[in-house]
Amino acid sequence: MIRPSLRTFFAGALLLAGILTALRSERAVAQDAGAMQINWEVRNRFRLFREERDFLLHVENARNRSILAAEQSLELQSEGRGWARNMVNRLCIDLQGRVNQPCTRDNVKENYLTPIDHPVTVRLTGAVPVGATCAWSFDDGDGPQTSTFDCAEPVNLRVRYGRQTVASVDVSSGSDPTQRVQTEIQVRDIFVAGLGDSIASGEGNPDRPLALSDEGFCFRSYLGTAGAQYYRPSRAGYKGGRACEAPDTLANWQRYGALWFNSPCHRSLYSYQARTALALAVRYTHIAVTFLPLACTGASIGDGLLGSQRARECAPSKNGNCQTSVNAQVAELREALTAAKKRQPDRTLDLVLLSIGANDVYFSGLVADVIVDTATERALFRRSGVMASVDDSRDALARELPQNFVKLREALKPLVGGDLSHVVYVSYANPALADGGVPCRGGRAGFDIHPSFNADPQRLARVSTFVDTEFLPQLKGLATCTRGALCRDPEADRMTFVDAHQAAFADHGFCAHAGNDPEFDRTCFAENGQSFNPDIVSAASQPMLCGRGASEYRAYLPRARWIRDANDSYFAAMTYPQGLPAASQPTDIHDATWGVLSAVYGGAVHPSAEGHAAMADAALPAASSVLGLDAVPPPVTRGLLPQLLPSARQ
Secondary structure (H helix, E strand, C coil), rough: CCCCHHHHHHHHHHHHHHHHHHHHHHHHHHHHHCCEEEEECCCEEEEEHHHHHHHHHHHHHHHCHHHHHHHHHHHCCCCCCCHHHHHCEEEEEEECCCCCCCEEEEEECCCCCCEEEEEEEEEEEEECCCCCEEEEEEEEECEEEEEEEEEEEEEEEEECCCCEEEEEEEEEEEEEEEEEEEEECHHHHHHHHECCCCCCCCCCCCCECCEEEEEEECEEEEEEECEEEEEEEEECCCCCCCCCCCCHHHHHHCCCCECEEEECCCCCCHHHHHHHHHHHHCCCCCEEEEEECCCCCCCCCCCCCCCCCCHHHHHHCCCCCCCCCCCCCHHHHHHHHHHHHHHHHCCCCEEEEEECCCCCCHHHHHHHHHHHHHHHHHHHHHHHHHCCCCCHHHHHHHHHHHHHHHHHHHHHHHCCCCCCHEEECCCCCCCEEEEECCCCCCCCCCCCCCCCEEEEEHHHHHHHHHHHHHHHHHHHHHHHCCCCCCCCCCCHHHHHHCCCHHHCCCCCCCCCCCCCCCCCHHHCCCCCCCEECCCCCCHCHHHHHECCCHHHHCCCCCCCCCCCHHHHHHHCCCCCCCCCHHCCCCCCCCHHHHHHCCCEEEEECCHHHHHHHHHHHHHHHHHHHHCCCCCCCCCCCCCCCCCCCCCHCC
């Protein structure tokens, strides 16, 4: 017989002890998991929304989904009409960009920038006895508020901001001893600002897209030939002059346009900035998010962030006034923060979401250079300064953008307490890639909305290469103080940089197609670039060659392309270009300049709502990390206190 060694005996004993300890630990965890505890969450915690139903729609669609998957779900629910179309009129910021002070949210007046309390729902969860009665107490230091309910009922209350509220509950069930559970409630209100250009504002995605007419509308052309006029779908509801020989007022035409939650800047709830701020509120139940959107289409660092800029569009107003310019974003943010600190001295700006730089290197001019093909239009665009070459952009990238970034850093640092890591810079994606990163081959497909458009393959390849190999790397260097960027203190001057979405966009450029694209797109937007009726007589009543009505187009349905092409821009927004200098303004609503710009001014070569959702998916982890939301463990209840004696319950 073999006798076990002493070492083997001790090893076995230790193993057995470990197993017993693990079993006891598992039983303790299981018992603790079933123990009663107080759970709480902030209600309607994305404070831009005035009504909780709008927030709950996003909560429901976000369950176990990415922001992109949630967007696609919402698109299908709305049948492509878009979830924001009704919410846009239920915000704490009006359509001119003014914060409503106070803002009535769920029938309670709140100061938007400096809340004094937050609505909270409290529940008792775990092994709650059936039919038990809960005697609740909530004490924020000014004395307890008490109430008694069936334990199955949630408790709704408002808790003071900046104070800890001690919540306790005595649970009574028949003859069983009363049990007490206790926890602390303290809401963290996170102040998030959105700054930047058209990519930051959400250009290309009006909150309420244009409704199209199935009939045609006449545009003049620069060409003095038989093709001097052409017809494209009109705006639904417009009864004015649709023929070029029957002009009408701009005011009449504007009544039937797309709606943005801020028309002067084309700000949209679909922007990655709004979606990131909203996703923070959806994911983290113990916070509230106060989002201040300031990004503006057309902004550069000099004209937009640090200085004023022209308004993108003038929405019709009751008094007829038109906002022709937009204040500098940094100045607006500084003013808002100063006003907030007067009311709450410890109020801080927690996070800035930023995308800027494309207009500093004339990116819209590069787009014009790629898609405007006819000699007449190219000559006119060059003369008016709305067309740029890769050499122009390369020169600005080397000479102007680095200096502008230095000025921007110095302006932002005081607003974020000197730590620019709280500025989350979200980079651009290359809009001209598909099939895993292959540049789009060009052509008229997606750009045949205007007779002079054609995405020239050589110019397109040149721009795509410039974006990938020069522009995007240089932007990363500027934001992160690398590649020789001018940073006084690299540690403090380094922004948090996000570009994880770029790989996903490599399959979803403007030329991407899939068999499950919307049926209207597959049927009516021809890949040979012949989507529209060229006959000037029949096109007046039926502008689509596919024989279907343009009103069937849906801006918000899932598509392979996450980049709006020119056809999308016209069909979703068809924006009249009021932000141009007076010399470049169209003379009337049939003008040839308006015909060209109607197809690009509302968001061509910008991300769709799906593209913005993908960008938000990339930005969310960075924002959460900067805010330390995942590093802080959820509040744990103090557990059961000793059972109360029967006499103590009397």
